[in-house]
Amino acid sequence: MTDPVPAPTADTSRNFFHDLNAQQLAAVQHGVGEQAGDTRPLLVIAGAGSGKTNTLAYRVANLIRSGADPQRMMLLTFSRRAAQEMEQRVGGVLQKALGLAPTQSLPSLPWSGTFHSIGARILREYAARIGLDEAFTIHDRGDAEDLMGMVRHDIGLSETKNRFPLKGTCVGIYSRVLNTREPLHKVLQTVYPWCAQWEAELKRLFGGYVEAKQQQNVVDYDDLLLFWAEIMAEPALAQEIGERFDHLLVDEYQDTNRLQSEIILSMKPTGQGVTVVGDDAQSIYSFRGATVRNILDFPHQFAQPARIVTLERNYRSTQPILAASNAVIEQARERHAKNLWTEKPSAHRAQLVLVPDEAMQARWVADQVLQQREAGSTLKSQAVLFRTSTHSAALELELARRSIPFVKFGGLKFLEAAHVKDVMAVLRFAQNPRGRMAGFRVTQLIAGIGQATATRLLDAMAQAADPATALQAFEPPAQARGEWSQFVTLYAQLRDPAVAWPADLELAKAWYLPQLERIHDDAHVRKLDVDQLVRLAAGYGSRERFLTELTLDPPQSTSDQSGIPHLDEDYLILSTIHSAKGQEWKCVHVLNVVDGCIPSDMATGTSDEIEEERRLLYVAMTRAKDHLYLLVPHRFYVTQQGAGGDRHMYAARTRFITDGTLANFEQVTWPQAQEGSPTSARPATPVLQVRDRARAAWR
Numbered sequence: 254m255t256d257p258v259p260a261p262t263a264d265t266s267r268n269f270f271h272d273l274n275a276q277q278l279a280a281v282q283h284g285v286g287e288q289a290g291d292t293r294p295l296l297v298i299a300g301a302g303s304g305k306t307n308t309l310a311y312r313v314a315n316l317i318r319s320g321a322d323p324q325r326m327m328l329l330t331f332s333r334r335a336a337q338e339m340e341q342r343v344g345g346v347l348q349k350a351l352g353l354a355p356t357q358s359l360p361s362l363p364w365s366g367t368f369h370s371i372g373a374r375i376l377r378e379y380a381a382r383i384g385l386d387e388a389f390t391i392h393d394r395g396d397a398e399d400l401m402g403m404v405r406h407d408i409g410l411s412e413t414k415n416r417f418p419l420k421g422t423c424v425g426i427y428s429r430v431l432n433t434r435e436p437l438h439k440v441l442q443t444v445y446p447w448c449a450q451w452e453a454e455l456k457r458l459f460g461g462y463v464e465a466k467q468q469q470n471v472v473d474y475d476d477l478l479l480f481w482a483e484i485m486a487e488p489a490l491a492q493e494i495g496e497r498f499d500h501l502l503v504d505e506y507q508d509t510n511r512l513q514s515e516i517i518l519s520m521k522p523t524g525q526g527v528t529v530v531g532d533d534a535q536s537i538y539s540f541r542g543a544t545v546r547n548i549l550d551f552p553h554q555f556a557q558p559a560r561i562v563t564l565e566r567n568y569r570s571t572q573p574i575l576a577a578s579n580a581v582i583e584q585a586r587e588r589h590a591k592n593l594w595t596e597k598p599s600a601h602r603a604q605l606v607l608v609p610d611e612a613m614q615a616r617w618v619a620d621q622v623l624q625q626r627e628a629g630s631t632l633k634s635q636a637v638l639f640r641t642s643t644h645s646a647a648l649e650l651e652l653a654r655r656s657i658p659f660v661k662f663g664g665l666k667f668l669e670a671a672h673v674k675d676v677m678a679v680l681r682f683a684q685n686p687r688g689r690m691a692g693f694r695v696t697q698l699i700a701g702i703g704q705a706t707a708t709r710l711l712d713a714m715a716q717a718a719d720p721a722t723a724l725q726a727f728e729p730p731a732q733a734r735g736e737w738s739q740f741v742t743l744y745a746q747l748r749d750p751a752v753a754w755p756a757d758l759e760l761a762k763a764w765y766l767p768q769l770e771r772i773h774d775d776a777h778v779r780k781l782d783v784d785q786l787v788r789l790a791a792g793y794g795s796r797e798r799f800l801t802e803l804t805l806d807p808p809q810s811t812s813d814q815s816g817i818p819h820l821d822e823d824y825l826i827l828s829t830i831h832s833a834k835g836q837e838w839k840c841v842h843v844l845n846v847v848d849g850c851i852p853s854d855m856a857t858g859t860s861d862e863i864e865e866e867r868r869l870l871y872v873a874m875t876r877a878k879d880h881l882y883l884l885v886p887h888r889f890y891v892t893q894q895g896a897g898g899d900r901h902m903y904a905a906r907t908r909f910i911t912d913g914t915l916a917n918f919e920q921v922t923w924p925q926a927q928e929g930s931p932t933s934a935r936p937a938t939p940v941l942q943v944r945d946r947a948r949a950a951w952r
C-alpha cells in the first residue's frame with residue numbers, strides 16, 4: 254500500500270507549476286481541479302524537444318495530487334524503459350512539489366507499460382472468460398517465423414514450383430493484416446505486390462498458423478493486441494474494463510496502429526479521461542502497421558471533439574539546428590501545423606560534411622568525436638545515428654582501431670542470441686508444456702536427441718491429456734538415456750510449485766551450462782549473457798512475468814558484440830535512428846545522408862514511404878542539442894541496383910535537403926581538395942574489375 258498523497262496547498266501549487274511554460278501548463282491542468290467540468294479528450298501535439306515527457310509526467314502527478322487513484326490510471330508507453338522513467342519522473346515531481354520526505358513512499362503506477370505488456374495482463378485476467386488457457390506463453394517474432402515456417406512446410410507450400418514467400422515475409426503479411434485491419438488482398442496489393450498471386454495459399458497458411466498457435470497454447474505479439482481489441486468489442490466486457498480506469502494516457506501516439514486506436518476508443522467512447530501525446534512529424538513506425546492517421550484523426554473520433562494543445566517551444570536544440578530541422582519537415586505533405594521555436598542562440602549552423610567514401614566518413618567522425626571530447630563533451634553526450642544497423646560497420650572498425658569505447662543500439666538484440674534463446678526456451682517449455690517451438694529447441698540441446706526424436710516426443714505430448722506426464726514417460730533412444738533422465742529431473746523441478754522464482758532459473762542455468770560448453774567454442778563469452786539473464790531475473794516477481802516482459806521488451810545488447818564497456822565508463826553511443834527515438838545528445842552525427850540511404854533504396858516505392866523517410870531524417874536531426882553533423886559520402890554502398898553494378902555508387906545528397914534549404918547548413922568538404930591528392934577527384938574508371946572476375950568464376 255502506498256501512503257495517501259497530501260492535499261496541495263496554494264504554496265505547493267505555485268511551486269508545482271513553476272517549471273512549466275503556458276502551453277505545458279494548459280496540458281497539465283486540462284480537466285483537473287477548477288477545470289474538472291471540461292471532459293473533452295486531450296490531444297497534446299508536442300514538437301520535438303518541447304518537453305513532452307516532462308509534461309506527461311506533470312500531468313500524471315497533477316492528477317494524483319488532485320485525488321486521482323494511481324491504480325485507476327492506465328499509462329501506455331512505447332517501451333518498458335519509458336514506462337519506468339515515467340514512474341520515476343512522476344515520483345520526482347510529486348516529491349519536489351509536495352515536499353515529501355525521501356523516505357516517504359511514492360505512488361506506483363501499476364498499470365503503466367507498453368500496449369503489448371498491458372494487453373498480456375488483460376488477457377491473463379480475462380482468459381477464462383474468452384476461452385483462453387491462462388498458462389499461455391508468448392512467441393516473439395523469431396518463434397512466430399519458425400512456427401509459420403513449420404506450418405508452411407506441413408501444408409506443402411515449401412515445395413511449390415514458383416517460390417512461395419519465405420516464412421519472414423509470411424509473418425510480415427499476417428501481422429500487417431492484423432494491425433492495419435485491412436483485408437489480405439489490399440495488403441498484398443499495396444505492400445507485397447510480388448506475393449499477390451499467392452492470396453489463396455496465404456489464407457490457407459494463416460488459417461493453419463492460427464490453428465497451430467491454439468493447439469500449443471501460445472500467442473504471438475499481434476494476438477496480444479488483437480485479443481484485447483476483441484475483448485473490447487464485447488460491450489459488457491468493454492464497459493467493465495473501461496470503468497476500471499478513470500484516466501487513460503498514451504505516449505508516442507503517432508506510432509500507434511489501427512488496433513491500438515480501436516482499443517482506446519472502445520475503452521473510453523466519450524473521450525473523458527483520455528490524454529494522448531505525440532508528434533505527427535516524428536511518426537516512423539509504419540512498417541509495423543503504425544499509422545500517422547491516428548494522430549491526425551484523433552480530434553474527431555470520440556463522442557465529443559478533443560481539445561488540442563500544441564507545445565511549440567523547443568528546449569533542446571540551438572536556433573540554427575532547429576532552423577535546419579524545420580526546413581526539412583516544412584516540406585512534408587500533411588501535418589498538424591506548428592512553429593517550433595527556441596531561445597538558444599548559437600553561431601554554429603548544422604554542418605553538411607562532404608567526404609569521399611564511407612571509410613573517410615568513419616575517420617572524420619572518429620576525429621570529430623575525439624576533438625569534441627577534448628573540448629569537454631564526454632563520449633556519452635555524443636551519438637552517431639544511422640538508417641540501418643549495418644551502416645555503422647566501417648565506423649565500428651575505426652573506433653575499435655582507436656580504442657574508442659562504444660555501445661550500439663538497434664543491432665542484434667540480447668534475446669536473439671542463440672544461448673539466451675536456449676535458456677528462455679527451457680523456462681517457457683516448463684511454463685507451457687504444449688509450446689512446441691520451445692520444446693523443439695530444448696530437447697534438441699540434449700546430446701543424442703535430434704529432430705526425429707524431438708518430433709516423436711512433442712507429438713506424444715500434444716496427444717496426451719497431461720503433456721508433462723507424457724514427457725516423463727517418454728522412451729528416448731538408448732544413446733541419450735543418461736542425459737535425458739537429467740533433463741526429466743530438471744523438468745519436474747521446474748514444474749514443481751514449491752520451487753520459487755528465481756530458483757528455477759538457477760536450476761535451468763545449472764543444467765544448461767554443460768550443454769553450452771559442448772555446443773559452442775566461445776562458451777565463456779556466452780556464459781556472461783546467461784549470468785546477465787540471472788541478474789535480470791531478480792527484478793521480476795514470477796517466471797510468468799519474467800517471460801512475458803522480456804519477450805515483449807527485451808534488453809538491447811549482448812556480450813557477443815565487441816567492446817561493451819562497463820556502465821560507469823564513458824562510451825560513445827551508436828544507434829539506429831529508430832532506436833534514438835525520444836533521446837537527446839549534445840553532439841549528433843548522422844551517417845550517409847544520401848539518397849539511397851535516407852530515403853532508403855528499399856523505401857522509395859510510394860509517397861507515403863518517402864514521407865516517412867523524411868520524418869526519420871527529422872527525428873535524427875532533432876536529437877541534437879548543440880552540434881549537428883550530417884555526413885554525405887560521395888561513394889556509397891547501395892543494396893539495390895541493376896545487374897552488373899559494382900554495388901558502390903556515386904551518391905547524391907538526400908533529396909530532403911533541397912538547394913532552397915542549403916542556406917541553413919554550413920558545407921564542409923573533407924579532406925580539403927589538394928593538387929594530385931587521390932581523394933580530390935573521382936577515381937578513374939578501373940581497368941580491371943577483380944570483384945566481377947571473382948564472381949564470374951563461379952557462374
Ligand SMILES: Nc1ncnc2c1ncn2[C@@H]1O[C@H](COP(=O)(O)OP(=O)(O)OP(=O)(O)O)[C@@H](O)[C@H]1O
Binds near residue numbers: 272277300302307535
Ligand atoms: N519548461 C521547461 N523548461 C526548461 N526545460 C525544459 C522544459 N520542458 C522541457 N525541458 C527540457 O527540454 C528537453 C526536451 O524535453 P523532452 O525530452 O521531454 O522532449 P520531448 O518533447 O520528449 O522530445 P522528442 O519528442 O523530440 O523526443 C529536456 O532536456 C527537458 O529537460
